[in-house]
Amino acid sequence: MTSRLAAAALAPLLLVQGAGVRRRTPVLPEAAGPRSGVVAGDAPPLTLAVLGESPAAGVGVARQEDALAASVAAALAARSGREVRWRLSARTGTTAAQALVRLVPGLAGPPADVVLVVLGVNDTLRLRGRAAWRRDVSALLGALAPLTAPGGVVVLAGLPDMGRFPTLPQPLRGVLGRHARVLDGELERLARPGVRHAPAPPLDGPGLFAEDGFHPGAAACRIWAAALADTALPLSM
Template structure:
């Protein structure tokens, strides 16, 4: 992959600059980054940590964002109250998240921790070995923040090869890179750590205005897949 990127570097640099010029810069969604979804039975505590999709880039409010939609999907599927909190920032890589986003907002250990990174590491063509090392370090940092019997859900990387705003060959290179990093996430799955491959996010109306970030409909669809991976808990 890196050899291909080096060979295509002149073209990729020109295309990348063009994408940056014509792609609108969308803000992180306004709204509370913590909340409660009503339900019966003992409450579930949920922590979400991630990059721009988790931060709400591409939706109008946090209510439509991935974190809140994930909490709502968990509440509906489990029938339990869900108390959620979010720690996310646009442009963050997994390595940068250590110390910057983790441990995140104060709160009790989480029954479910959702980890949503990878696009920024893909754009930087992070090697598979370095990515695996970074994610392993992040999982270690999350251990004391996860309740006994709780689960960490690794959100799979969206396939950048399907992103309409990216021209070829840039789209193909980034698509292969995203799939390679996602495969490494799958290899990190173990008891208490689950990998949830991302659904196809290239349908009509699923992208935000920038053609790059998931819109509200995509976040809702993605949240259902993530909630299904999180349940049942090991508690």
């Protein structure tokens, strides 16, 4: 049974569980602080542009310096020895379809050597269909092409394992976990020269979730950032 068929069969229970999760889960703000910055390095600079939903916006940590975008910039600088100039366009609740209007304009600037896309959890929560999700991400990749430097890469961050989010009860957790894997599989199929898929590392160890049991905390951001930087490098420059 597919995740969408399972959701249809369990719809009454899932609706009740979803309402309960929303009622008891604290609503955390996006991280405070600048949404651009520079990480020092000795070699010529590279540019990082990050686009995404709440994990990219820093929900789960207090400061942008501890959030995903700055953590990826730091990991890229450490691995490459280069200065990294980063900028972020992110907003809680954004789907891949909405990102075209909500987020892409906010990435205006010099073409980026690494463009990081962190989307899919909101599409999973909405049980976005496989084909529609693929169309949405493909359209987004088209819009990001002019923002990517020659020899640069777009990195599609893989969806985290929602089947292990502690705030989600069963069977809601299982349904969302299966659907997240389906959507992540479509991201992997979109990989090609200049577009890379970065599977999410395990992010459910002790102390890795924020207080809401849903978003990554600072330690999880560092782990995830390391995996993303490993996928982004080397660049063909």
